[in-house]
Amino acid sequence: MSKLYAFLADGMEEVECLAVVDIARRGGIQVETVSIMGRREVTGSHNITVLADRLFEETEVLPGDTLFLPGGGKGVENLTAHEGLAALLKDSAARGDRIAAICAAPSVLGGLGLLTGRTATSYPTWRDKVPCGTWTMEGVVTDGPFTTSRGLGFAIDLGLELVRLLVSPEEAQTVKERIQHPDC
Incomplete structure (x- = not known):
């Protein structure tokens, strides 16, 4: 199975990042958190410090792997400014690999022209x-x-x-039931 890489930057929304990482791991997805900050310690927008699994420079993303960008205004500024991440996103998109982004982070994808012709959402004030x-x-x-x-x-x-997309609809439903999701 392919991996999911979550890219962490100072100023990220901690819960957006960690909730997705947690649910993905519960669903059997191998997840690695990756700091783009040049150090493993990443401090989010609410002063919660997270220890990333690895640094961007140590990470080898393979075809078929999934990329995930958490939101947070300052975090998204840091993600947007990282040239290596921009190149990785473009390469992954060209291969048709899955890329996910939440809150303000879809702006990174949109800014690279990756969402042209696509339906997308984001935090409402980031719509433009x-x-x-x-x-x-x-x-x-x-x-x-x-x-x-x-x-x-x-x-x-x-x-x-x-x-649902990376494992199966059945596994997504199983995780949903285990966490007592309100839709169950």
């Missing part, structure tokens, strides 16, 4: 920073290889969608 085919207020949207989510309130649903 997410050039895409159709922007929607849906909580989680999958269009082709791209999955976007509106914000923190949908982080668990984004994780469940990635389990």
Whole structure:
């Protein structure tokens, strides 16, 4: 099975990141958290420090692996400014590999032109920073290889969608029931 790489940057929304990572791991997805900051310690937007599994420079993403970008205004600024990550996102998109982003992070994808002609969502105040085919207020949207989510309130649903896509609908339902999701 392919891996899911979550890219961490100072200023990220901690719960958006960790909820998706947690749900993905519960669903049997091998997840690695990757710091783009040049150090493993990443401090989020609410002063919670997370220890990443590895540094960007130590990471080898293979074809078929999934990339995930958490939101958070300052975190997204850091993600946007990282040239190596931009190149990786473009290469992965060209191969048709799955890429997910939540809250403000779809702006990274939109800014690279990856959402052209696609339906996407984001935090509503970032709508103008997410050039895409159709922007929607849906909580989680999958269009082709791209999955976007509106914000923190949908982080668990984004994780469940990635389990559905990468493992199976049945496993996503099993995780949903185990965590007492309100839709069960």
